[in-house]
Amino acid sequence: MIIDDEPLARSNVVHLLARDPAISVVAQCGSAQDALAALPAARPDLVFLDVEMPECDGFELLEQLGTAPPFAIVFVTAHHQFALRAFEVGALDYLLKPFDDRRFERVLERVKERLRVPGETRRFIIRNGGTLEVVKFADIDWVEASDYYTTLHAGGRAHMLRRSLSDLEGELAPHGFHRIHRSAIVNLEHVRALELREDGEYEVVLQSAQRLRMSRSYRKSVLDKLAPL
Numbered sequence: 001m002i003i004d005d006e007p008l009a010r011s012n013v014v015h016l017l018a019r020d021p022a023i024s025v026v027a028q029c030g031s032a033q034d035a036l037a038a039l040p041a042a043r044p045d046l047v048f049l050d051v052e053m054p055e056c057d058g059f060e061l062l063e064q065l066g067t068a069p070p071f072a073i074v075f076v077t078a079h080h081q082f083a084l085r086a087f088e089v090g091a092l093d094y095l096l097k098p099f100d101d102r103r104f105e106r107v108l109e110r111v112k113e114r115l116r117v118p119g120e121t122r123r124f125i126i127r128n129g130g131t132l133e134v135v136k137f138a139d140i141d142w143v144e145a146s147d148y149y150t151t152l153h154a155g156g157r158a159h160m161l162r163r164s165l166s167d168l169e170g171e172l173a174p175h176g177f178h179r180i181h182r183s184a185i186v187n188l189e190h191v192r193a194l195e196l197r198e199d200g201e202y203e204v205v206l207q208s209a210q211r212l213r214m215s216r217s218y219r220k221s222v223l224d225k226l227a228p229l
Helices: 005-018 031-044 060-064 080-088 101-116 165-173 215-226
Strands: 046-049 070-078 093-096 124-129 131-136 140-146 151-152 157-161 175-182 186-187 190-196 202-206 211-214
Touching: 031 165, 060 070, 070 080, 070 101, 080 093, 093 101, 101 124, 124 157, 131 190, 140 202, 151 215, 157 202, 165 175, 165 186, 175 215, 186 211, 211 215
Parallel strands: 046 070, 070 093
Antiparallel strands: 124 131, 140 151, 140 186, 151 157, 175 186, 190 202, 202 211
């Protein structure tokens, strides 16, 4: 799927994709509004997304989807200053216009490789000042809601991410994470024990020795998830 308000830019991407017989363009959209209407039926595996578009830009489009998008994203834009933010929202790559055929082919091969490999290493790219830090899903111990942000706790370090806990839950749940409280999600692979407190409530004890309170409303679902482990 291609989302770009410039017809020539869309045509260029279509032309380059046509060289690969394994790829079909399921939709072309000239605005974020058109894309929101087309996405449910198109169900793309990959979206080439422009950043600056009238009325609603590419980042705002992703925000309107509400949860982690079920497709890979390659941003295509003439503006280099959005690169850090693009990787923060999970983009696989960032094509800076104008780009040549070779650059496009390299990006496409990398994306195809990521899409075809089951169990690929998933990660968050988090900006810390002028540095981009890589946090692998498997390294995350637990995730905590922090006002309008979330905090990823991994290996004794805390990383702030500008996304809601509900948003992250949808992305992390298929990878062994489960909510234990309205403000906490844990990596079940990092759970060492469940301990019953004197007040009848359970605490989740992580391998790091971190203790987290578990709400009664999540107890059964957590036990069901842990049972096969």
